[in-house]
Amino acid sequence: MAHQDNKKDNRQFATELEELLNAGYLTRATTRLATSDPPTIANILEAFPWERRLQIWQLLTPQIKGAVLIELYEEVQDGLIAESLPEDLIKTVSGLDIDDLADLYERLPEKVRAAVLQAMDEKRRQRFEAVRHYPDNTAGGLMDVDAVAVRDDATLDTVLRYLRRIRHQQGALPEHMDAIIVVDRASRYIGMLSLSDLVSLEENCAVSEVMHTESNPIPALTPAKKVARLFEDYDLLSAPVVDEDNKLIGRITVDDVVDVIREEADRALMSTAGLEEESDIFAPIVTSAKRRAIWLGINLINAFLAAWVIEQFEGSIEQLVILAVLMPIVASMGGIAGTQTLTLVIRGIALDQVGPGNIRRVLGKELGVIAINALLFASTVATAMIIWHQDSSLGLVFALALAINLLNGAMAGAIIPFALHKLGIDPALAGGVVLMATTDALGFFTFLGLATFFLL
């Protein structure tokens, strides 16, 4: 069990499993799955197309299904939920932790939701409602509601007795507990008592003497991204979450934060290719095709815009066909230069390091960098043109247009993210498209315009 499986190659496990299924050895496949752990099964499921996924899903026990479900991409979760019988789903989700259940809840069928709510005891339902009260992407949505809290006037041996009692009553303490939260009579946050202090200090110390008060609790409405930054910057393992009145309502543990960081990174990478939502590599073909059609459609409009610019110069191209040969070079180099600036600026904004206060400096630096390269590449292409086509005036026009479009690119790359931000559009998603539209249209216009003016 546990992370043994991960050390073997997941792909190898997938192959084994597939062979068993192909040969119809369902019992052996079931056994193989039963000796594996939820994260590994989730990973394997995502690597199979849908027919296989459903087949494997049916071989899992309800208990493990729940643990597997919460590890999957939303899209894959939705597919499995849609294919499961309500009775099975109720069994699958009723054993989940409250915060995991809250994440899934909205996407469960009405019937399952009702049954799950009904099966909860009063205390669990209250906790559940507390988590559901906050949006997913906030501290409140991330938190567990099982925080153990003690009062500051207790002594360490009282705390130890209290922990033993909880353990005795509930069978276990909350997972990932590295510290106990200290509150006042009104449940307001005061500080943290670390377990490592609890085990290594004298038992007659008062909690108030040894608690840590230097870090602040996280307000429930703090965005998840910001919570992730706090955990990263301050190397936190867990942090208390409070409401507007500074009352303790839960705690966030680092394992949930790790998921936020990974998801955020995944989204940033996917969105550079217009794939924001497409998490499932084996999403149904028609669903995928629809989503991607939007992106392709936007890009088609861009491409037609650039074509329209070229069309204005048809006469020039007719006279001098070499213009058609060279124009894509000018356009694409501007796009490359712009993408580099764009990527740096978008990251800078995400890290709070680039903002209206220093965007001019960033722009200045980027233009400096590209000016050097514009000189370098303009002289390279001018030389190439003289050697290739023995045409120095063409070479000069080409070089000039290239240099101008490289500068265009850098400028657009620095400005576009801010412009999109003002319009309420995510620069990570739309930045690349807008940039390409700019550098293509301007690149063709500059080159063909200069050529028409100077060469014809």
Add this chain to the structure above:
Amino acid sequence: MAHQDNKKDNRQFATELEELLNAGYLTRATTRLATSDPPTIANILEAFPWERRLQIWQLLTPQIKGAVLIELYEEVQDGLIAESLPEDLIKTVSGLDIDDLADLYERLPEKVRAAVLQAMDEKRRQRFEAVRHYPDNTAGGLMDVDAVAVRDDATLDTVLRYLRRIRHQQGALPEHMDAIIVVDRASRYIGMLSLSDLVSLEENCAVSEVMHTESNPIPALTPAKKVARLFEDYDLLSAPVVDEDNKLIGRITVDDVVDVIREEADRALMSTAGLEEESDIFAPIVTSAKRRAIWLGINLINAFLAAWVIEQFEGSIEQLVILAVLMPIVASMGGIAGTQTLTLVIRGIALDQVGPGNIRRVLGKELGVIAINALLFASTVATAMIIWHQDSSLGLVFALALAINLLNGAMAGAIIPFALHKLGIDPALAGGVVLMATTDALGFFTFLGLATFFLL
């Protein structure tokens, strides 16, 4: 202190600081910095250009300098190290934790390294050498060597007494301790004793009765990426690291893993724009220009290759200038379609979900998706051509070329990552360039070739 500052806007702090520096209020700036914490200062430093960075750096105390230094991008670290006097550097780094010091060590000047080594006592030096023995990007390079271990034949109250003794002797227990590692007489790993068990179970229990043995220790040479996956999948807070003989040599804590995840994600995003190494937005202009010139140069070669393809059809373009107008549309749409497939496949490979075993299935699915869109967009552009230019044969050729290049793109996007992988080249870095070269050259060739064959 602590995360108070992060809640204010970092950009606002930067503005304040800049105003103080501009007005020459150095003492007030120093005080403002002294009331702030290392992660915030590091973030601010990265948001300023070099002259400012050095000015701020000089206002920091040696103690805080060390803590700030380890939070910075390597490139910024190197710049500050190069600008610091050896005596100051020695003070700055000598207070660092062993694993942080090991990360910096190779990049310190010889003189500083010698002095730092000399100042270590025998025990600290041994630990330091143990960490340095392993490459940075392995479990051994990530680990701390301050793991607290107990023997399995101890009882919980012996363990508690032992912890109190360590604390008494060393002033504190290791940071981020959520569990104590259990070893046998020969220091070989056996299991883990969680602090939450230690505080909540009866003190006369034997360690061997309550320890957890279900998870495996991490071998020292496990790649950092894999360590990150283990922590993510199994929600670990810390894990023991062992050598080839299963002997305990250290432990990894989740805060170091979070940094690995963030760096890996950062690298993946940057490399889509050929920016693998450029972490510092204010890197010196000439340094940045040199790095980016490589990427621009590679892309220039690509663009010339595409231009060469176009040149072969100069005669056709001369006869039918509209070909020059439409050809960039065919090329760019293939690039977009290919980038989507490429991004999904690269991520799938990184997650171990796509491999030689199922690449055909992935390719089949991607071709299915793009076939639907090829139909959709081919009929759209054919219709557009008929309306725009009243030319149905041109419309058909354009539509056919577009459809073929969309399929090219999807195929190239699925195959290129594997081809690059075989050649030992990072697909995340080079995939986009190779893809664009393919879709541009094939796009121009297909469209101009079909047009020459059917229309002229």
